[in-house]
């Protein structure tokens with residue numbers, strides 16, 4: 001539980017994202033009501049499609065994303081209507097994510113144009129959370145030519161509320177002491193987990209404002225909203241314990257070696273597996289992942305392939321632990337006379353390592369291995385990955 005209510009979360013939301021990219025790329029669109037849209041599957045007549053984005057100039061006429069192009073034309077006949085160029089936006093979205101990642105390892109994208117950052121522990125590198133927010137805002141504008149609204153608070157929910165209050169081109173901080181003043185007058189739809197249906201249900205019971213939910217007895221809320229009731233009440237009080245969770249794109253890390261001639265000697269197989277263990281461990285450390293499941297892959301001379309796995313109690317990126325597990329697995333495989341043509345190791349069940357907690361939780365013994373691995377990695381980076389094979393591991 002966070003009891004000191006420190007500001008640690010930044011929420012970023014690109015303003016009128018698609019439309020802003022178009023206005024950036026084409027001066028004729030600037031300061032004009034611009035609407036981008038498309039029809040599912042692409043192509044065809046734009047008029048039968050849906051609004052993807054509306055510039056702020058177009059929003060003044062009541063045009064918003066999700067509305068049919070036809071309706072948008074009724075509301076804003078002078079609007080400029082163009083098809084969305086998704087690949088352009090994806091490109092910008094990727095750079096946006098990369099900029100966020102400079103300031104914290106804990107970056108969570110929400111759609112294409114929003115990011116959450118947890119910057120606790122990053123202040124010593126970049127300055128206070130406010131300074132980091134300003135830097136990102138400037139950098140996004142400098143590198144992408146796009147305006148981003150910034151919200152800062154102690155948790156994700158309040159940070160996103162802050163962003164919305166500051167939009168467009170916003171920079172808004174919600175201090176915990178002000179949370180009630182800010183949250184209570186908001187409509188209930190501002191809370192996460194309240195969709196259209198729930199909103200209607202609550203309104204029928206005379207509940208319109210966040211304040212009413214914040215002060216409602218649990219029993220009544222649970223009756224109205226089921227098991228989500230308590231969580232929604234906490235949000236109404238400004239309490240949100242959800243974590244900033246970076247996406248894990250890498251599903252597994254694997255390396256394999258195919259031999260020019262089939263290997264029949266077990267000692268040679270072990271030596272090769274050591275090399276592959278080190279390569280897998282090195283890659284995992286470099287990419288910032290730890291894995292819990294280790295798989296040995298063996299293909300025999302006759303092309304039959306065996307996979308044997310073990311899932312560990314704690315995830316790892318250490319060569320020694322990977323290698324030891326692989327040896328265990330190897331001992332369970334019945335080797336064939338014709339020999340082995342391929343060996344592989346896969347580390348899966350990955351989680352991004354939390355660098356700030358790493359030292360706290362690594363046990364003493366692993367701590368030493370950790371330091372050793374890190375110094376070996378430095379040597380590998382200098383002399384190439386084949387420079388080191390640890391003799392001690394072969395015993």
Ligand SMILES: [Mg+2]
Nearest residue numbers: 013014015113
């Ligand atoms: Mg946006």
